[in-house]
Amino acid sequence: xxxxxxxxxxxxxxxxxxxxxxxxxxxxxxxxxxxxxxxxxxxxxxxxxxxxxxxxxxxxxxxxxxxxxxxxxxxxxxxxxxxxxxxxxxxxxxxxxxxxxxxxxxxxxxxxxxxxxxxxxxxxxxxxxxxxxxxxxxxxxxxxxxxxxxxxxxxxxxxxxxxxxxxxxxxxxxxxxxxxxxxxxxxxxxxxxxxxxxxxxxxxxxxxxxxxxxxxxxxxxxxxxxxxxxxxxxxxxxxxxxxxxxxxxxxxxxxxxxxxxxxxxxxxxxxxxxxxxxxxxxxxxxx
Amino acid sequence: xxxxxxxxxxxxxxxxxxxxxxxxxxxxxxxxxxxxxxxxxxxxxxxxxxxxxxxxxxxxxxxxxxxxxxxxxxxxxxxxxxxxxxxxxxxxxxxxxxxxxxxxxxxxxxxxxxxxxxxxxxxxxxxxxxxxxxxxxxxxxxxxxxxxxxxxxxxxxxxxxxxxxxxxxxxxxxxxxxxxxxxxxxxxxxxxxxxxxxxxxxxxxxxxxxxxxxxxxxxxxxxxxxxxxxxxxxxxxxxxxxxxxxxxxxxxxxxxxxxxxxxxxxxxxxxxxxxxxxxxxxxxxxxxxxxxxxxxxxxxxxxxxxxxxxxxxxxxxxxxxxxxx
Numbered sequence: 001x002x003x004x005x006x007x008x009x010x011x012x013x014x015x016x017x018x019x020x021x022x023x024x025x026x027x028x029x030x031x032x033x034x035x036x037x038x039x040x041x042x043x044x045x046x047x048x049x050x051x052x053x054x055x056x057x058x059x060x061x062x063x064x065x066x067x068x069x070x071x072x073x074x075x076x077x078x079x080x081x082x083x084x085x086x087x088x089x090x091x092x093x094x095x096x097x098x099x100x101x102x103x104x105x106x107x108x109x110x111x112x113x114x115x116x117x118x119x120x121x122x123x124x125x126x127x128x129x130x131x132x133x134x135x136x137x138x139x140x141x142x143x144x145x146x147x148x149x150x151x152x153x154x155x156x157x158x159x160x161x162x163x164x165x166x167x168x169x170x171x172x173x174x175x176x177x178x179x180x181x182x183x184x185x186x187x188x189x190x191x192x193x194x195x196x197x198x199x200x201x202x203x204x205x206x207x208x209x210x211x212x213x214x215x216x217x218x219x220x221x222x223x224x225x226x227x228x229x230x231x232x233x234x235x236x237x238x239x240x241x242x243x244x245x246x247x248x249x250x251x252x253x254x255x256x257x258x259x260x261x262x263x264x265x266x267x268x269x270x271x272x273x274x275x276x277x278x279x280x281x282x283x284x285x286x287x
Numbered sequence: 288x289x290x291x292x293x294x295x296x297x298x299x300x301x302x303x304x305x306x307x308x309x310x311x312x313x314x315x316x317x318x319x320x321x322x323x324x325x326x327x328x329x330x331x332x333x334x335x336x337x338x339x340x341x342x343x344x345x346x347x348x349x350x351x352x353x354x355x356x357x358x359x360x361x362x363x364x365x366x367x368x369x370x371x372x373x374x375x376x377x378x379x380x381x382x383x384x385x386x387x388x389x390x391x392x393x394x395x396x397x398x399x400x401x402x403x404x405x406x407x408x409x410x411x412x413x414x415x416x417x418x419x420x421x422x423x424x425x426x427x428x429x430x431x432x433x434x435x436x437x438x439x440x441x442x443x444x445x446x447x448x449x450x451x452x453x454x455x456x457x458x459x460x461x462x463x464x465x466x467x468x469x470x471x472x473x474x475x476x477x478x479x480x481x482x483x484x485x486x487x488x489x490x491x492x493x494x495x496x497x498x499x500x501x502x503x504x505x506x507x508x509x510x511x512x513x514x515x516x517x518x519x520x521x522x523x524x525x526x527x528x529x530x531x532x533x534x535x536x537x538x539x540x541x542x543x544x545x546x547x548x549x550x551x552x553x554x555x556x557x558x559x560x561x562x563x564x565x566x567x568x569x570x571x572x573x574x575x576x577x578x579x580x581x582x583x584x585x586x587x588x589x590x591x592x593x594x595x596x597x598x599x600x601x602x603x604x605x606x607x608x609x610x611x612x
Contacts, residue, residue: 004335007580044577051368053523053553053577083365099579229363229370230576233332236348236374237363251356251377256332272515273359280354280380 003034005102005232012094013069019151021122022077022088023061028098032071035063037108037130038223038260041073041100042231045083054229055099056083057255059126059200061155073098076125076154102231103259106130106198106221112138113195116218117163118185118209120201121147122154126223130198131162140164142188146181146205150174182208189216196221199263203271210263220263226254241267241275249278305590306600309343309567311545312492314427314467316343316398316568319601320558320586323549323572324349324402324429324471324495325374326522329388330395336579339397342586343568347388349404349431352414354380358436359515364504369523369551370573371502373516375436376404381414385421393424402429402471403458408444411454415461415468426467429547430458430491433473433498435520445473445498448485459490469547471495472533474526479533480540493545495570496533500526523573527551531564538565538606553577555588562589562601563608 010028017023031041042055062074079088090096106126109115115134117127124145131141143163147153148171156175159166167184168176177184182205188194189212199209200223213220229235233256242252243265251274252258267275274281309319320342327333330345339345357377364371378384392399401418405411415428432444432454444450455470462468470486472479474497483494499520504513512518530550538546548566551573552558558569574581589601598604 007336007578051524052365053368053573054363054365054370055576097578227361227363229365229372230579232335232579234326234328235363235372235576236328236357236377237360237372239357239360239362239377271360274356278356280356280377282356282358282375 003101005100006030006034007097007099010096010098012090012092012096013072014092015088015090018076019154020078021154022079024075024077024087024090026073026075026096026098027069027071028073029070031098031100032063032073033065035060035073035101036105037133038103038106038126039101040103040231040259041075041098042102042228043087044097045086052083052086054083055231056087057102057228057231059223059259060100061125061128063129076122078122099231103255106223106260108133108137109139109196110137114140114193115142116185116188116194116197117141117143118181118197118199118201118205119143119145119155120181120205121152123201123223123225124154124159126200127198128155128158128162135162142192142194143167144169144181144184144188146170146184148172181205182212185209186212189218194218199223203268206263207268210266210268213263222261222263222266223259224254224261224266228255231255241270241278243267249275251278304599305593306602307586307590309601311427311547311567312467313465318343318586319562319568320582320589321400321547321568321570322346322575322582323570324431326572326575329384330392330397333575333579333582334395337582339395342582344398344400344426345392346400346429346570347402348378349376349402349434350378350381350384350414351376351404351406352381352410354378354383361513361515364513364519366502366504366521366523367525369521369525371504371514371519371521372499373436373514373519375516376434381417385417389421389425393422397424398426399424400427400429400469401425402431404431404434405454408453408457412457412461415458419462419466427492428458428462428466428468429471429495430454430468431471431498433471435473435475435499435501435518436516443473445471445482446476448482451482452485452489455486455489455491467492469493469495471498473498474529474533475501480536483537483541483544487541487544493547494537495547495549496537497526497530497550500529522551524551524553524557527557531560534561534564534566535608539609542606552585553581555585555590555592558585558589559592559604562604563606565606565609567605
């Protein structure tokens with residue numbers, strides 16, 4: 001059960017550069033106490049007379065119910081388009097319209113299991129709140145973080161605080177071992193008895209982890225990154241092919257049906273297409 | 288009657304009653320604000336932000352006879368003051384829609400206008416007959432003869448007067464004489480008045496103006512079209528002047544025919560333009576993605592600007608810009 005989302009006018013408290021990313025803190029009354037690990041928020045960008053109308057969605061890195069200035073949210077921004085560049089350039093006191101919490105949160109086991117959390121790039125952002133929640137349940141939390149290079153790896157220091165064991169992999173070897181985070185995940189699976197994997201990052205990483213999960217018979221909970229226009233379930237743009245509990249493949253909205261999907265339910269090889277077996281897939285004549 | 292008490296800017300705190308009642312043929316609505324089909328799903332998601340009983344009606348996403356997956360992703364590209372979409376009429380099919388979506392809207396007391404889309408004339412007829420029997424909460428049909436996201440451009444019925452008329456007369460035959468039906472038209476035609484006239488002659492109660500414009504974006508990194516469907520429908524404030532023009536032209540030619548105006552309405556002032564051009568109701572589409580409370584906000588802003596311009600009733604403002612000085 002998730003909380004009903006609110007739409008709140010927030011105020012930027014701080015904007016800090018963290019490696020290749022920006023960490024922004026927004027004072028946004030009402031939303032932080034409703035956030036659960038894996039939830040995301042959707043921000044409007046560009047200010048009052050904006051020509052970029054679509055909301056930008058970000059998973060929540062930290063949510064503080066009470067702070068000096070009231071409840072705050074911390075989000076990690078990678079400036080790669082006009083909206084995220086605008087956000088990355090914001091100065092304190094800028095007002096920001098925030099909608100959240102959105103999406104289904106990570107399912108958290110009742111029992112004190114051994115969990116492996118895997119993050120790629122700034123996809124690691126929601127894993128820290130998750131690690132806290134799991135440890136409060138008595139879970140053992142291992143984490144593997146990976147990125148192209150050290151500056152693109154988010155949260156390595158924080159990860160040491162919230163985990164029992166941390167592995168780091170970078171493509172260029174600038175931090176941790178040189179290689180893929182999925183290789184790091186494999187060696188953890190080989191030497192420990194992992195009960196569940198939680199993952200957030202690029203689609204190919206999630207696909208590879210889902211295969212790994214199947215090989216080791218471990219459930220993989222994946223937070224997907226699909227481009228969204230609204231974040232609330234009405235635009236139908238953020239879909240991907242997912243097999244339901246009834247066995248039927250549907251084009252599911254990652255905003256409201258996800259963003260967390262069980263890795264064995266997503267047709268990873270078919271993301272970006274409509275597989276033939278999808279309910280209502282086009283006939284030869286197409287749509 | 289729904290009256291909203293508003294205090295106009297500089298009005299020295301004197302509340303003004305603005306009557307937002309509107310009339311679409313025989314259909315009376317307490318507000319001219321509707322959702323634009325395809326931009327509100329079936330209402331449930333937006334109900335978290337807006338009391339949908341306070342707006343005129345929810346116009347549901349176009350429904351077809353069978354479930355439909357829609358197109359592959361990417362389905363969306365942001366454009367200056369707008370967006371391009373290529374959803375491809377994803378939907379659960381009419382059976383599930385009538386079993387779940389319409390009853391939910393009815394249970395909440397939301398006035399519902401159902402948008403239907405057929406692959407052929409016969410499917411439009413069958414859909415109209417099915418939806419007509421759905422119950423009293425469905426107060427009208429919108430006939431989507433102008434979705435640009437179909438593989439065969441020849442299937443955009445609204446591009447030709449005779450095919451538009453054929454669909455509308457079939458729908459009319461299937462719903463009976465009095466039930467309100469609105470034909471949703473495409474601006475991608477040479478003479479929209481000719482298409483509008485043909486639809487009215489075929490039995491349309493009124494017209495919904497406009498659907499998206501066919502557009503295209505090319506991704507300069509991948510060097511390929513940005514949308515999986517190659518082309519898509521352009522919406523948002525970028526198309527507003529085109530939409531206002533369409534409403535203006537059709538109202539000038541057919542002043543007695545009720546029009547639902549839409550296309551890039553983001554504020555009450557935008558909505559007011561459509562009313563002045565001749566729309567009796569307006570629909571909010573892309574703005575819902577930007578601001579999920581847009582329906583309520585636009586309704587309040589429209590009341591305010593009507594009051595500021597000296598209108599105590601929405602009805603008095605409809606088509607006002609056509610008056611000779």
